[in-house]
Amino acid sequence: MSKFTESVVSEIKRDYIQKLLSQGSRIDGRSQNDFRKIEVIKNFIPRADGSALVKLGNTQVLVGVKIETGEPFPDTPNTGVLSTNAELVPLASPTFEAGPPGEEAIELARVVDRGIRESKAIDLERLVIKEGELVWIVFVDIHVLDYDGNLFDASALGSIIALKNSTVPASRFGQGEDFPLPIRHYPATTTFAKIGDKIVLDPNLDEENIAHSRLTITTDENGKINAIQKGLEGTFTKDEILNTIKVSIESGKYLRNTFILGDDSK
Amino acid sequence: MEKIREIVLPGEEIDLMGNKPGNGIYIENGKAYVEYLGVKTVKSGYLNIIPLSGRYQPQKGDKVIGKVVDIMPSNWVVDINAPYLAPLHVNDTPWKVDFGDTGKYLNVGDTIIAKIMSVNEVKQVWLTMKEPGLRKLEGGHVITVSPTKVPRIIGKDGSMIKILKDMTNSKIYVGQNGIIWIDGSIDSILKVVGAIRLIEREAHIIGLTDRVKDFLSKNKKENDENGRN
Numbered sequence: 001m002s003k004f005t006e007s008v009v010s011e012i013k014r015d016y017i018q019k020l021l022s023q024g025s026r027i028d029g030r031s032q033n034d035f036r037k038i039e040v041i042k043n044f045i046p047r048a049d050g051s052a053l054v055k056l057g058n059t060q061v062l063v064g065v066k067i068e069t070g071e072p073f074p075d076t077p078n079t080g081v082l083s084t085n086a087e088l089v090p091l092a093s094p095t096f097e098a099g100p101p102g103e104e105a106i107e108l109a110r111v112v113d114r115g116i117r118e119s120k121a122i123d124l125e126r127l128v129i130k131e132g133e134l135v136w137i138v139f140v141d142i143h144v145l146d147y148d149g150n151l152f153d154a155s156a157l158g159s160i161i162a163l164k165n166s167t168v169p170a171s172r173f174g175q176g177e178d179f180p181l182p183i184r185h186y187p188a189t190t191t192f193a194k195i196g197d198k199i200v201l202d203p204n205l206d207e208e209n210i211a212h213s214r215l216t217i218t219t220d221e222n223g224k225i226n227a228i229q230k231g232l233e234g235t236f237t238k239d240e241i242l243n244t245i246k247v248s249i250e251s252g253k254y255l256r257n258t259f260i261l262g263d264d265s266k
Numbered sequence: 267m268e269k270i271r272e273i274v275l276p277g278e279e280i281d282l283m284g285n286k287p288g289n290g291i292y293i294e295n296g297k298a299y300v301e302y303l304g305v306k307t308v309k310s311g312y313l314n315i316i317p318l319s320g321r322y323q324p325q326k327g328d329k330v331i332g333k334v335v336d337i338m339p340s341n342w343v344v345d346i347n348a349p350y351l352a353p354l355h356v357n358d359t360p361w362k363v364d365f366g367d368t369g370k371y372l373n374v375g376d377t378i379i380a381k382i383m384s385v386n387e388v389k390q391v392w393l394t395m396k397e398p399g400l401r402k403l404e405g406g407h408v409i410t411v412s413p414t415k416v417p418r419i420i421g422k423d424g425s426m427i428k429i430l431k432d433m434t435n436s437k438i439y440v441g442q443n444g445i446i447w448i449d450g451s452i453d454s455i456l457k458v459v460g461a462i463r464l465i466e467r468e469a470h471i472i473g474l475t476d477r478v479k480d481f482l483s484k485n486k487k488e489n490d491e492n493g494r495n
Binding site: 012 | 333335345374376377403404406407408452455
């Protein structure tokens with residue numbers, strides 16, 4: 001099936017989802033502020049410096065971290081470099097096509113990047129080898145393996161877990177002993193979709209297809225908001241946003257305690 | 267009485283028993299081999315292999331449920347869960363459609379019941395709606411199951427589907443392509459979806475009918491996790 005036909009939303013399904021939502025129920029049986037089942041496998045790729053496979057319902061994302069030496073940016077001579085990339089491979093969904101990253105992939109990478117960067121999760125100052133000349137560059141590569149909605153949360157969760165378990169391969173570059181990547185904060189990302197006047201957490205593909213606005217919020221362990229991204233053409237009211245932030249902080253706690261810091265991941 | 271049907275494996279040499287080779291059989295060096303995992307059946311002089319899993323293989327005369335994915339001046343393009351999209355021409359509908367007026371009758375995203383008028387060698391399909399009962403579907407919910415499970419959901423002479431309809435007081439239409447339309451109250455839709463998922467999971471275990479009855483009378487609800495259409 002082509003990209004075009006797969007993205008056609010059945011009117012019957014649209015009405016059904018809205019009818020269910022108006023009764024406080026969702027198409028896969030969750031309540032409004034529930035995540036789908038999450039499964040995390042740490043260090044999935046042995047040859048990467050850090051990695052994590054995240055399954056969020058039927059969405060599957062693989063994150064790999066590679067750390068190398070390189071020159072710092074001229075305006076930040078005394079910090080390391082973080083670079084995030086996302087790849088929407090055609091095997092993940094009939095609507096993904098091969099070729100250079102499109103709008104979706106760029107947005108995904110930027111939202112994940114912003115969550116990590118603005119929460120100051122990585123202690124980039126400690127990644128300097130020689131000021132202005134040589135620093136550690138951290139590459140976070142997100143590969144989407146299966147797309148069933150909400151790539152943001154799956155990718156952001158995978159990224160912070162992969163980073164937390166990363167080792168800086170100093171010995172490989174003749175820079176002394178290997179050391180764990182210094183992580184100071186644990187940002188958690190939550191995405192909401194607005195369907196009609198209902199807002200749901202962790203939208204699946206059906207919900208994402210009929211949503212008219214989307215809000216992604218990243219919070220850290222102190223309940224501080226690190227990043228917000230609004231998507232699609234619809235709107236949110238002020239109260240909706242404030243309420244969504246509350247839910248986001250709560251759900252962020254769950255993600256952080258269970259998967260990022262907890263032992264619930266293999 | 268129906269015999270237990272034999273399961274055959276891909277690459278297995280098969281005895282045609284005087285029949286002509288049908289679906290799922292290929293001939294090499296004068297010998298017949300099985301193409302995919304399935305069960306052996308004989309129908310009007312042809313030996314066919316019915317696959318145990320896989321996408322819907324369109325057959326002439328099947329009634330299917332499809333989703334309109336494109337409109338053209340004199341036909342619609344319908345996704346029927348088959349290898350190719352299927353066109354429906356305005357002449358094969360019960361309506362009198364002027365050239366270019368297709369959008370007035372069916373739109374992108376609409377769901378219809380249609381019949382397969384013809385299938386060619388490469389499985390390209392033409393649809394028709396010119397028959398009583400073939401129509402646009404409105405309301406309710408649509409779920410997708412494996413097309414190979416459709417006979418089990420319908421049951422012998424429609425016994426299973428009758429149980430589902432009677433016990434939940436809902437309207438159900440099962441397309442041969444594995445797409446099922448259910449209409450009724452939200453509660454009854456959820457019950458039917460749960461029962462259908464049970465049938466899908468446990469179709470091979472004896473006593474299915476009783477378990478389905480049991481499930482429905484317990485008033486259990488199950489939401490749809492993998493319903494893709």
